[in-house]
Amino acid sequence: MAGKRLWSALARRLRGRPVPDPLRPRTPLRDHLRETHLFTTRAVGALVVILLLTAVLLGRLIYLQVLAHEHYATLSDKNRVDLVPVPPTRGLIYDRHGVLLAQNVPTFSLEVVPEQTGDLEATLRALGRVVRLSEADLERFRRRLARRRPFAAIPLRLRLSEEEVARFAVERHRFPGVDIRARLMRSYPLGPLTVRAVGYVGRISEAELARLDEAAYQGTSHVGKAGVEKYYETLLHGRVGYDQVETNALGRVLRVLARKPPVPGEDLYLTIDVALQRTAQEALAGRRGAVVAIDPRNGEVLALVSTPAYDPNLFVGGIDPEAYRALREDPDKPLFDRALQGNYPPGSTLKPFLGLAGLVHGVVTAATRVYCPGWYVLEGSQRRYRDWKRTGHGSMNLRRAMLHSCDVYFYDLAYNLGIDRMSAFLARFGFGRPTGVDLPGEASGLLPTRAWKRRVKGEPWFPGETLIAGIGQGYLLTTPLQLAQATAVLAARGLVHRPRLLLATRRPGGGLSVLDPEPAGRVTGISETHWQQVIASMEAVIRNPQGTAHGLAEGLRYRMAGKTGTAQVFGLPQDEEYQYKPEEIAERLRDHALFIAFAPVERPRIAVAVVVENGGSGGRVAGPVARAVIDRHLEREGLLPIPDRARGERQ
Amino acid sequence: MRRSAPWERARGGSLARELHLDLPLLVALCLLAGIGLLVLYSAGGQDPDLVERQLLRLGVGFAALLALAQLPPHHLERWAPWAYGLGLGLLLAVLWVGDEGKGAQRWLDLGIMRFQPSELMKLAVPLMLARHLAARPLPPGPRALAISLLLVAVPVVLIALQPDLGTALLVGSSGLCVLLLAGISWRLVGLTALGGLASAPVLWHFLRDYQRQRVLTFLDPESDPLGAGYHIIQSKIALGSGGLFGKGWLNGTQAHLEFLPERSTDFIFAVLGEEFGLIGILLLLALYLFVVIRGLAIAIQAQSTFTRLLCGSLVLTFFVYVFVNIGMVTGLLPVVGLPLPLISYGGTSLVTMMAAFGMLMSVHTHRKLLSG
Structure with a gap:
């Protein structure tokens, strides 16, 4: 009775109608x-x-535990199925002509599955008697131990020697959960020669482990640390694959059930030319310096050299602390990449750009003459700003000022131009900011302005500082890469390409995909005449017998434009009677020698910047390096016949 | 023939009545807690310390149950707004000064212990709502309904902001349970459900990345077998390989070889399923159902609208807990971090749950006997 009423009430409720109560009348009460x-x-x-x-829950549970029980039982019961990550093969790196720069070679490593060892500490102690285990190895192992998936193998020692492999094989039965695995290790066949461009890979550090996608790096032990290896890490790394394996109760793999193969990383073809690298490196022979060569037509970096260099192969297996300290404490700083990170005053190599600025802003014309008595005095000041030539150059026009590298002419030009216009003009050639090259860690140089000085130094700008900037000294700083880039823009008469190292990529099993050089912009507002005048004056620097780099003209088989530069490392008194004698000054305080050049003048194919630290004279020391690199490049491009001595070296 | 059940005639029965306890419910809860300890011992790698700590928590929980059982229900009704107001204040305080744990602010450090105000809200919301609705005739009119919805929405939003979506859903559902029991029309319920579905894309927008990942992984666990999908894949293997009879206590390989993550806490149900099989699960579900039915019986027998609504909603929320957790472990629902009541390791929600059962018992044992 009650049940019946209840159900009819429920039914009415479901239809959304009020429930009439049979027992009582409806009241507001x-x-x-x-x-x-x-x-x-x-x-x-x-x-x-x-x-x-x-x-519903029961249905689901019956499905899982009764109907699909067989399936899940095989996945679990005695033979458990585990997913073993299969790391992808890292992409190879080649130079522009296909010379191998980075490859993967098989090595043997010792790996431990901690769950299977029983007593991990005892196992580690016993292992130490079979193979060599350093403190660093153990520490790294423990760090990795803290963050991992269950039953994942952790590498303990990399690069076992043949003898160690054999010794362990004999004792293996004593070590459950420890196994030897063949791993591919990165190797750089040309070592120090290409380290600035290629960089290197190293073991994944703790900080990187936190940053990287953990799933994508399962089973991967190394990651790009410098150079292209770091910049193009995602392209090179590829995608991790998985083996679905059946393991016994001890976790040893019995068979592979299914496999999702890894996708290897892409092969990279770099713009650099190993032969050019070698030429530049040999030309720098024993000096500290940098060479950067860029193709002005497309921004391809043809050579990127910084000496002294180091062997990247040392870092792949984990460099031992002694060797690392030696590298770090070497006064020649081999780890420092001068080409990308070295901030140097450009010295007189800045003059072509300033000359152009003067012409464009109408501060000078090609005919404007300035008399150089050997010094320059600002109006209303007594201070003398010296020319590098104490006796003076006499009457100078732009062309003569360039080929003599007359300072007084450019003091005057800079003074009339003013620092802000000067910096704004130079910025269009890429000075003062990173070039955006596809490498990590590029320095930005420094282009001073009034606002900059007030912000950073808290002082107003002094007119004298404009003069100093006019000869590429003072606050102004550039990297060799920036200098080469600016030269390339000049050579291409204003066409700007972002410098780059990546020429082409190749997907595994796929064809080559060549990157299209997309111009990044153009320096506009400069007339053909002005380009012509400055470039002609740069050509005169070499061709004219009085030019500061006339030494390079001997045997020159093409038209080359260039500019020497000498940058002071050490502030010498400007107005005192002081005789500058290079041989008296400690070698480290000697001037840096610089040279920028491009060739052939009519259709430039290569622009080069050379910096030789404490090299002294730009024309004598840095110039020949640039000449050698340009010669070599034009030969290899088939624009010059190859002399007999070089023929054998061709790759 | 019998006028009273056997347990009510037993000697223990009179003691239970003096302590204001409901013996059937108490026995079921103790059995559940016992099963929980048994499974925890296995899931936690046979660590006696872990079991000891859980025992301590259970002790605190039963103390809370006992304490609340002594409190006559009209006190609950009187104090409901205070509890609710205090809870709201603490939620706001947590948003301002709460400790950050796992990228979410949930805790308030009181010096002696850390306290989660959202736990208080699990009780305060049904209390407040039951009081509000009981003050006027049922089913509630539009005005009462609007106020009720506001009373639920404010704490839910505050908790969701912490962000603790699991608890927000529970608190919200406890409020909705009160409304359902109070007799709001089904059409309204249907419309709300439709609105909820329609607002899902908006909700998606407010989810944190890890919460979105959980939903995506739920839809396709195989897409990320080593990452977010790992939990579900491993728990299904654990359950499925357990079969009808299970692998036996302490023999669950999935749990013991550490394939199964969070095996002592949110995923403990998978350990039970692996070691005791479908039979063990049936026993557990039967106990849960018994608790629910007994709880509903207490609610139906309750003598005031307030106590009826309160008890009903507490029982329904208890079931939501069970359903969401098991649904999650069996891969029916997305992974939301909710423990399995009385079984999972962990304290805060356990104490809240016991307090709720204390209220239930109080309601049942403080009835005025009309006859006999």
Whole structure:
């Protein structure tokens, strides 16, 4: 009876109608009996829903535990299925002509699955008697131990020697959960020669482990640390694959059930030319310096050299602390990449750009003459700003000022131009900011302005500082890469390409995809005449017998434009009677020698910047390096016949 | 023939009545806690310390149950707004000064212990709502309904902001349970459900990355077998390999070889399923159902609208816990971090749950006997 009423009430409720109560008339007063009924109805309804949901759960559980039991049992019971990550093969790196720069060679490493060792500490102690384990190895192992998936193998020692492999093989039965695995290790066949461009890979550090996608780096032990290896890490790394393996109760793999193969990383073809690298490196022979060569037509970096260099192969297996300290404490700083990170005053190599600025802003014309007595005095000041030639150059126009590298002419030009216009003009050639090359860690150089000085130094700008900037000294700083880039823009008469090292990529099993050089912009507002005048004056620097780099003209088989530069390392008194004698000054305080050049003048194919630290004279020391690199490049491009002595070296 | 159940005639029965306890419910809860300790001992790698700590928590929980059982229900009704107001204040305080744990602010450091105000809200919301709705005739009119919805929405939003979506959903559902039991029309319920579905894309926008990842992984666990999908894959293997009878206590390989993550806490159900099989699960579900049915019976027998609504909603929320957790472990629902009531390792929600059962028992044992 009660049940029947309850159900009819439930049915009405479901239709959304009020429930007429048969026992009592409807009143605005509280109807307790009706409310009790309502609640009971709802509670019973809720119970029905609960039973239905429980039935759903039960259905699911019956499916999992009865119907699909066989399936899950094989996945678990005695033979458990595990996913073993299969690291992808890292992409190879070649130079522009296909010379191998980075490859993967098989090596043997010792790996441990901690769960399977029983007593991990005892195992590690015993292993130490079979193979050599350094403190660093153990520490790295423990760090990695803290963050890992269950039953994942952790590398303990890399690069086992043949003897160690054999010794362990004999003792292997004593070490459950420890196994030798063949791994591919990165190797750089040309070592120090290409380290600035290629960089190197190293073991994944703790900080990197936190940053990297953990799933994508399962099973990968190394990651790019410098150079292209770091910049193009995602391209080179590839995608991790998985083996679905059946393991026994001890976790040893019995067979592979299914496999999702890894996708190898892409091969990279770099713009650099190993032969050019070698020429530059040999030309720098034993000096500290940098050479950067860029193809002005497309921004391809043809050579990127910084000496002294180091062997990247040392870092792949984990460099031992002694060797690392030796590298770090070497006064020649081999780890320092001068080409990308060295901030040097450009010295007189800045003059072509300033000459152009003068012409464009109408501060000078090609015919404007300035008399050089050997010094320059600012109006209303007594201070003398010396020319490098104490006796003076006499009457100078732009062309003569360039080929003599007359300082007084450019003091005057800079003074009339003013620092802000000067910096704004130079910025268009890429000075003062990173070039955006596809390498990590590029320095930005420094292009001073009034606002900069007030912000950073808290002082106003002094007119004398404009003069100093006019000969590429003072606050102004550039990297060799920036200098080469600016030269390339000049050579291409304003066409700007972002310098780059990546020439082409190749997907595994796929064809080569060559990157399209997309111009990044153009330096506009400069007339053809002005380009012509400055470039002609740069050509005169070499061709004219009085030019500061006339020494390079001997045997020159093409038209070359260039500019020497000498940058002071050490502030010498400007106005005192002081005789500058290079041989008296400690070698480290001697001037840096600089040279920028491009060739052939009519259709430039290569622009070069050379910096030789404490080299002294730009024309004598840095110039020949640039000449050698340009010669070599034009020969290899088939624009010059190859002399007999070089023919054998061709790759 | 019998006028009273056997347990009510037993000697223990009179003691239970004096302590204001409901013996059937108490026995079921103790059995569940016992099963929980048994499974925890296995899931936690046979660590006696872990079991000891859980025992301590259970002790605190039963103390809370006992304490609340002594409190006559009209006190609960009187104090409901205070509890609710305090809870709201603490939630706001947590948003301002709470400790950051796992990128979410949930805790308030009181010096002696860390306290999660959202736990208080699990009880305060049904209390407040039951009081509010009981003050006027049922089913509630539009005005009462609007106020009720506001009373639920404010704490839910505050908790969701912490962000603790699991608890927000629970608190919200406890409020909705009160409304359902109070007799709001089914059409309204249907419309709300439709609105909820429609607002899902908006909700998606407010989810944190890890929460989105959980939903995506739920839809396709195989897409990330070593990452977010690992939990679900491993728990299904654990359950499925357990079969009808299980691998036996302490013999669950999935759990013991550490394939199964969070095996002592949110995923403990998978350990139970692996070691005791479907039979063990049936026993557990039967106990849960018994608790639910007994709880609903207490609610139906309750003598005031307030107590009826309160008890009903507490029981339904208890079931939501069970359903969401098991649904998650079996791969029916996305992974939301909710423990399995009385079984999972962990303290805060356990104490809240026991307190709720204390209220239930109080309601049942403080009835005024009309006859006999």
